[in-house]
Amino acid sequence: MKGLLATGFAAIGTGSGAMLTLHAGSDLDPLHSVISEYAWQSAGWLLPASLTLFAAGSALIAEALRRSGANRWVVALLLVWGASMFLVGAFPTDRPGVPLSLSGGIHRHAAFAAFLVMPAAGLLLARANVRFARAVRALSGVALGALLLVVIPYVVRMFGIPLANEDIPAGLTQRVVVITELGVLALAGLSMLKPSARRPGVSPIMA
Template identity: 30%
Template sequence: MPGIQRSGLLALGGIALAAVLAVLGHLEVNDDLNPWSLTVSDFAVSDRGGVIDGAMVVLAAATVVLLAPLRRAGARGPARALLLAWSAGLLVAALVPTNDPGTAMGTGAYLHRYASVVAFLVLPVAGWLLAGPLGGRAAGWLRVLALTSLVLAGAMVWSAYPGDRVLIGLVERLLILAEVALLTVVAATLVRRHGTGEVAAFPGPGHRQLAEVAPGTGRARRVTPARGA
């Protein structure tokens, strides 16, 4: 299915561009900012409308690109809805800045914070739900990355409240790395499965249908039904 492959490649390109922009944003900000104790949002607010905000918008767009091909690949509504919630959270966080480090939080800062929390929490759940439809080695990676993300999200919540923000910047960046890796696995799996003719599983009512994508034709044909699989 060339459409699925193209969408996967476009999403991979967006993820890579977002990563490059995020790194550039860290290199451009004031040297006095400490990445181990300050969050990515703290860096972004120091360069309002800069490349870090741009990275969040690009990553949100790359995720939206995955929604249609995932539906065609058998992903159910809840997983796609959670991916959409992740994208919305990223967009809100990009458009509504947090407070400057060391200043009191206002309404916008709270909106930014909770939009970020929602985004960080829903993506691992989406990844877990996508493990079944995508199957194969991707399923294992998605489950590992989903669990890793949830553990890191819990560590970040602890640091933000009882932990007095100890190493919150480091924990957040590890969390972002895990979640971006999760998205990369999803996009790369769509590209690989639908670009090589690999047999893929599509969930159906009470069973799975196995379909083989013929290379160069974009057509899928049923191979065999596997009940109870």
């Protein structure tokens, strides 16, 4: 199990490094530009590479949780998050000003699914009283709050009200969601590294 966790953390760390490299080499404004727009930069290939690494890390940590006897819903939600992240990278969004395509639609729905399921997994983990439960609960709450801020502009546009990303901190709120959800994923893995924190004979993340 430690091998799965170590490999999962390595994948998440490498994916984070790729994402930071992509941002450092771009002239986009991270306050207003959403992460998906970085796919059209010269080093845009780093975006799907990063998301694929996140997906792999999530799958590895989910398997470690499964072997530890974790709640099967937590395991399933982490796998859904990983699959959604992979789809987000595999199906790029449309360029600004272009009508929504099939690829853009898959990208958007997969991103929403990923943003929604990780906080749910975190809250389930926190209810099981895992190590770092308070931090997991707090990060999950922040992720849900930021997700609400991400969704509101789309709802406003549905009513015909023009609202561009330049008018709101769309990039900031989306990054808060991603960072907090990666934090939940990392803490889910770290919660299994201290056997002394477990009750005798019972895993702290067992259903």
